[in-house]
Amino acid sequence: xxxxxxxxxxxxxxxxxxxxxxxxxxxxxxxxxxxxxxxxxxxxxxxxxxxxxxxxxxxxxxxxxxxxxxxxxxxxxxxxxxxxxxxxxxxxxxxxxxxxxxxxxxxxxxxxxxxxxxxxxxxxxxxxxx
Numbered sequence: 001x002x003x004x005x006x007x008x009x010x011x012x013x014x015x016x017x018x019x020x021x022x023x024x025x026x027x028x029x030x031x032x033x034x035x036x037x038x039x040x041x042x043x044x045x046x047x048x049x050x051x052x053x054x055x056x057x058x059x060x061x062x063x064x065x066x067x068x069x070x071x072x073x074x075x076x077x078x079x080x081x082x083x084x085x086x087x088x089x090x091x092x093x094x095x096x097x098x099x100x101x102x103x104x105x106x107x108x109x110x111x112x113x114x115x116x117x118x119x120x121x122x123x124x125x126x127x128x129x130x
Contacts, residue, residue, distance in 0.1 A: 007050055007060075023047075026068050026101035027056055033112050034066070040119045050089050062122040063094045066115065070101045095122070 023031065023046070034044040034057055044066070048058035057066040073082055086096055097118055099111050 007048070024068070024070055024101070026070065026104040029108065030066070030068055030099075030104050030111065031057070033108070034115070039112065039116050040123065042119045042123075050092060050094065053085050053089060055089070058094075059119070062119060062126065063092075064118060064122060065089065065094050065096050067096060067098045068101060068104060069098060 027046070031046055033039070034046075037043055042059045042062060042064075044057045044059050046057055048055050048060075050058075050065075055065045056068050058064070069082070072078065090096065095118070097115060099114075103111055
């Protein structure tokens with residue numbers, strides 16, 4: 001019940017669809033690396049909502065969110081908003097990895113490596129819970 005109350009709810013469906021259809025170039029590039037379980041078999045979804053916030057990419061199995069920040073995330077007001085948004089989402093036990101567009105463009109291998117290392121660590125932690 002908890003999951004259905006807060007994750008990928010109907011009211012956000014239109015918003016998610018629009019975001020998927022209008023993904024910025026950096027998100028498209030990263031999505032091509034994440035889709036089809038290319039990183040350690042982890043299944044990522046794009047434009048996944050948690051409450052009224054939409055994450056760029058999300059792996060439900062590992063509770064891992066990946067955000068790609070473009071120019072709209074620059075400035076103090078945007079920084080404060082992102083911080084509060086992230087704090088709210090982390091309240092659901094979700095961890096974040098955040099990258100700038102320029103990192104995706106110039107350092108894609110390093111971005112993918114960082115994601116891979118986090119996925120491996122989360123899978124190991126999950127295996128050790130059992």
